[in-house]
Amino acid sequence: MNAQSARVLFRRQLLAGGRPRAGAGAAERGQYRCLSCTARQLQQQQTPPKRDGTTHFGFETVAEALKEQKVRGVFSSVASSYDTMNDLMSMGIHRLWKDHFVRNLNPGRNPLTSGPSEQKGWNILDIAGGTGDIAFRMLDHASTINHDAHTKVTVADINPEMLAEGRKRALETPYARSPRLNFIEANAEKLDMIPDNSIDLYTVAFGIRNFTHKEDAIREAYRVLKPGGVFAVLEFSKVNNGLFDAVYKRWSFSAIPLIGQLVAGDRDSYQYLVESIERFPSQPQFRDMIQDAGFLVPGQGWEDLTGGIAAIHKGVKPA
Amino acid sequence: MASARSPSALLGTFRAASHRPATAWRQRCSYHSQEYTQPPPFPPAESAILTSALSHVPSYGFTADALRLGARDAGYMDVSTNLLPRGVFDLINYHLVTQRLALKSTVQFPSTGDQGKKLGTGAKVRTLTLARLRANEPLIHRWQEALAIMAQPSYASTSLAELARLADEIWYLAGDESVDSSWYTKRASLSAIYSATEVFMTQDKSKNFIETEQFLDSRLGDVMKMGGFIGALSEWADYTAHSAVNVLRSKGMRV
Ligand SMILES: C[S@@+](CC[C@H](N)C(=O)[O-])C[C@H]1O[C@@H](n2cnc3c(N)ncnc32)[C@H](O)[C@@H]1O
Numbered sequence: 001m002n003a004q005s006a007r008v009l010f011r012r013q014l015l016a017g018g019r020p021r022a023g024a025g026a027a028e029r030g031q032y033r034c035l036s037c038t039a040r041q042l043q044q045q046q047t048p049p050k051r052d053g054t055t056h057f058g059f060e061t062v063a064e065a066l067k068e069q070k071v072r073g074v075f076s077s078v079a080s081s082y083d084t085m086n087d088l089m090s091m092g093i094h095r096l097w098k099d100h101f102v103r104n105l106n107p108g109r110n111p112l113t114s115g116p117s118e119q120k121g122w123n124i125l126d127i128a129g130g131t132g133d134i135a136f137r138m139l140d141h142a143s144t145i146n147h148d149a150h151t152k153v154t155v156a157d158i159n160p161e162m163l164a165e166g167r168k169r170a171l172e173t174p175y176a177r178s179p180r181l182n183f184i185e186a187n188a189e190k191l192d193m194i195p196d197n198s199i200d201l202y203t204v205a206f207g208i209r210n211f212t213h214k215e216d217a218i219r220e221a222y223r224v225l226k227p228g229g230v231f232a233v234l235e236f237s238k239v240n241n242g243l244f245d246a247v248y249k250r251w252s253f254s255a256i257p258l259i260g261q262l263v264a265g266d267r268d269s270y271q272y273l274v275e276s277i278e279r280f281p282s283q284p285q286f287r288d289m290i291q292d293a294g295f296l297v298p299g300q301g302w303e304d305l306t307g308g309i310a311a312i313h314k315g316v317k318p319a
Numbered sequence: 320m321a322s323a324r325s326p327s328a329l330l331g332t333f334r335a336a337s338h339r340p341a342t343a344w345r346q347r348c349s350y351h352s353q354e355y356t357q358p359p360p361f362p363p364a365e366s367a368i369l370t371s372a373l374s375h376v377p378s379y380g381f382t383a384d385a386l387r388l389g390a391r392d393a394g395y396m397d398v399s400t401n402l403l404p405r406g407v408f409d410l411i412n413y414h415l416v417t418q419r420l421a422l423k424s425t426v427q428f429p430s431t432g433d434q435g436k437k438l439g440t441g442a443k444v445r446t447l448t449l450a451r452l453r454a455n456e457p458l459i460h461r462w463q464e465a466l467a468i469m470a471q472p473s474y475a476s477t478s479l480a481e482l483a484r485l486a487d488e489i490w491y492l493a494g495d496e497s498v499d500s501s502w503y504t505k506r507a508s509l510s511a512i513y514s515a516t517e518v519f520m521t522q523d524k525s526k527n528f529i530e531t532e533q534f535l536d537s538r539l540g541d542v543m544k545m546g547g548f549i550g551a552l553s554e555w556a557d558y559t560a561h562s563a564v565n566v567l568r569s570k571g572m573r574v
Binding site: 106200201227228229230232296299303314316319 | 404
């Protein structure tokens with residue numbers, strides 16, 4: 001979208017008095033890539049949900065089976081403007097967080113210091129890996145820091161459009177056609193195609209808050225990891241300073257959806273993203289969920305990044 | 320620099336951390352070895368990995384490699400070292416804590432000494448300090464690396480707190496029960512002496528570390544003579560800061 005139409009939209013937005021009521025702006029937004037419309041259509045076509053529960057879609061309560069569809073919709077909608085969205089929500093620092101996340105996990109087996117061994121390289125599963133952001137960093141780190149040419153990453157995502165975006169971006173890396181990188185479509189809550197005890201490192205960056213049944217996903221992670229394997233989560237979290245929290249909430253709840261509308265012509269998706277962050281469990285709660293699944297946690301269980309805007313949680317499957 | 324023995328920033332931290340009335344300190348700290356209810360200091364998986372990792376320190380130093388080898392020995396994998404949030408510092412800290420707690424059982428005082436005399440508190444402090452220093456022997460050629468890591472800004476306060484705990488443990492095991500104003504002085508002097516001697520020991524080539532023992536004795540003698548601990552303390556800070564900087568430099572850091 002060019003600057004002028006953004007400005008027009010912005011003016012219209014102001015005239016309309018802030019947030020459009022649900023449905024009111026649908027026709028107008030239809031001309032842009034519109035995920036909330038997709039979501040709404042899906043909602044209409046939907047057969048009755050199998051599980052008889054409800055869950056949260058942002059602050060909306062929806063039937064559980066619907067959430068998966070809705071989330072799929074959100075990410076189809078934002079797939080290509082994805083970086084912009086991450087920049088907005090992390091105030092531009094998500095790249096640094098991802099660098100830190102990967103460096104700290106230190107993926108790869110250094111042949112210079114490891115000595116001979118049956119196992120070459122790590123088997124990494126990057127869940128909700130969509131655009132390949134984490135996967136490329138992992139492979140770069142393994143290759144350049146640890147001189148490891150064997151570590152493999154499987155990128156799994158529920159959304160084919162995100163995977164397509166990832167495959168496209170992979171073409172600009174050395175890994176595009178190498179056996180070290182592959183993409184699969186999968187729901188984190190049911191990883192039937194991944195055998196038990198087969199993974200060294202399971203990562204999920206900015207994905208788990210979108211899962212309908214987080215406990216199921218953590219249980220699956222535990223199942224697929226080898227004993228001693230590591231579960232690592234990078235996710236938006238709870239800001240731990242009152243004043244900063246107030247400022248950040250203000251920013252995320254009012255500015256981000258508006259900017260989302262300007263950049264992607266899609267306010268509701270961004271509204272959902274902001275709300276899903278707010279709903280995500282606090283650091284100690286999430287740590288407890290990881291422990292409840294059987295993992296050992298390092299130290300207090302998490303590391304806050306930038307005052308808690310994001311946090312890294314880790315669990316180690318006991319050997 | 321050698322003459323600049325004014326209290327450094329490091330000292331500032333140390334004083335601030337320790338300048339509590341003795342009783343409050345005692346209540347707050349539940350680390351005395353006599354407390355049987357205290358949980359083991361490290362969970363089983365961490366202990367297993369770190370214990371094995373320490374056995375690799377003589378050949379690999381305080382490095383991520385030692386940690387990885389330790390993890391493998393303990394039935395874990397390279398990636399499992401993520402269980403240690405502070406990496407190599409966790410390895411150093413493990414050595415410090417376990418050796419402090421081991422003093423209670425490694426040093427036993429007979430109720431009467433050789434000549435049928437009871438061992439004085441001072442003699443017990445000396446014995447305990449020496450025993451703790453000797454526990455560094457297997458790693459002594461790697462201990463400068465450890466000191467350099469301990470002096471890094473993010474770990475300095477934890478390291479100083481652990482040093483204070485060691486001094487407290489030694490006075491406690493030596494049977495010192497005073498809660499008067501000398502309480503603080505005793506612990507501060509001992510911390511200083513211990514640190515200076517520990518650094519001295521990393522450079523000691525004498526047989527059976529006899530020079531380290533002499534160094535310790537003359538430090539202890541100084542303190543007894545002057546009753547002063549400030550001098551010893553600043554000397555220690557100076558010494559440690561110097562050697563830390565040198566080690567970091569030797570590792571290619573620009574400091
Ligand atoms: C915010 S993106 C994160 C992408 C990438 N990991 C990163 O950090 O840039 C969230 C991703 O989670 C995926 N996702 C949502 N629910 C999922 C589920 N149940 N299973 C697998 N992936 C899911 C979405 O399709 C989307 O690609």
